[in-house]
Amino acid sequence: MHRQARNKAGLASDAQAGFVRSLDARILHHLSHLSPAPARLVEAARDAMGSGKRLRPYLLHLVAGDDADGCAVLDMAVALEMVHTASLIVDDLPSMDNATLRRGRPTTHARFGEATAILTAIGLLNQAISIANGLPGLADGQRGALVAILSGVMGWQGLVAGQELDLNGFSDADQTDGALDRITRINALKTGALLCAAVEAGAILGGRADEERSLLRRFGEDLGQAFQIADDLADMLSDSAATGKDCRQDIGKETYLAVFGADEALRRCRALLAAADDALLGAGLDPGPFRHMIDAIFQPMLDRVPQARPASAAR
Template identity: 45%
Template structure:
């Protein structure tokens, strides 16, 4: 085991530096593609998924170098998914992380090629992980493949795109959210567990934690879409869910705020079972959701907005 940075800010800085190194290089004469790739990956973001991988490995005594590269591979997949999600054939978004979406800045053809390049590099990075053996590398590749494929991200995105156009039961939306958003969080904890050789009970608790985290995170994202700050402040388009059936549109912002709290409580319980109480990952979780002010404050804002619109 190699000791890693001691603060979350240090980890975030290291993730950004390593991502810059791992971002695919292009052949000579293709500098516009190189610029697009770097725009797609290196634009500042939360890096939540690689941070989860690193904090799991840190808590379980796993290889820091392996967890760092595995987390960066996962961030490449996340970046590729955002590039594809923003395309005109999907969400047709204009803004991502405070910048024009990749297809608007560089063209749809280049955006698709960047997504393919990032997915390829992600799997290659896992196949070359330092500090672990071949069996662990293979497990990491399988974990990521399952998260991305037709039993994970792809399935969730399909359900969201096609099923979201009409009325849906809350349970069906919940299942789609678990696939679309939860699958990469599941991969994040699984990668950290694999490089740490965690036992089956620990991995099961971490998987349950990741599912609750994914559900809470998607609900928070949906709440931000109707009650968050402006697109300029948030860094991405808002109001994109107006034509979709979401849990917010069905049960209302106030109930969604309570639902987020319940998911976070469940996530904390599973995390304590896996890593013990008061882990650094729990601190990160609470910082992300800021439960006393975040979801509840946004729910109140959304409710007020509904009242104002009803009075017009």
């Protein structure tokens, strides 16, 4: 790698690591102020939120930019990570995916019991709304828009809908145009919704223009589709030691990998990453930090796919 490129990658890594440290400290701050909530419930929340890629919060931070209010960005990032963590707790439940491993550790229900896991997820969702509703230094309209983003991503056109379709499939009343449409819709609801929420929240906090926000949403949508395909590939071609979570969870499900095969899934993932990069460039944001983040997230998921190239090679 060229020295200048190495220097830029190092700066990007340092910036991301610094943000993650600040985010983790802020997460602990919010969780430490839940008393008099039951100690076991707080412990479960701390355990569930104690690790993770922090992709969505960092994406929010990058889109918001350096001119945005740092305190508001950090708190909104915490709220978004709470929603994400709550969704993982629910996904892992015995009545859902029945997973035992998440982020390299026992799932919340495996460690604390199913009832406490459910209550923890509900508590995190409520806390996320409370944080967003109390963000400092914002106009009421901005604050309301951010609350609406969180409530929307949780609900009937977001995670709830995606999980229902993922578990139970489409009914006759759900109009679809074939396998690709069904897969794209589930991926958009389960994975893309949170990434788009991160982008949209960052755009509001950063005061982005409407044209920028439209392109950034396209970036989030394409990134979400690519992420789910990469995750499906990792699920089938890796093991739990590498992914930090239960593998082979999607056997029998209608995924892009299952329908079109590994080669086409990898090609599609690369094409979506290239399209996301084009949208990012169109929005006028510095692509460097985004590209570094995307490579760091995607390559570990793709490196076990035969002949996989770095995510940046798709550009």
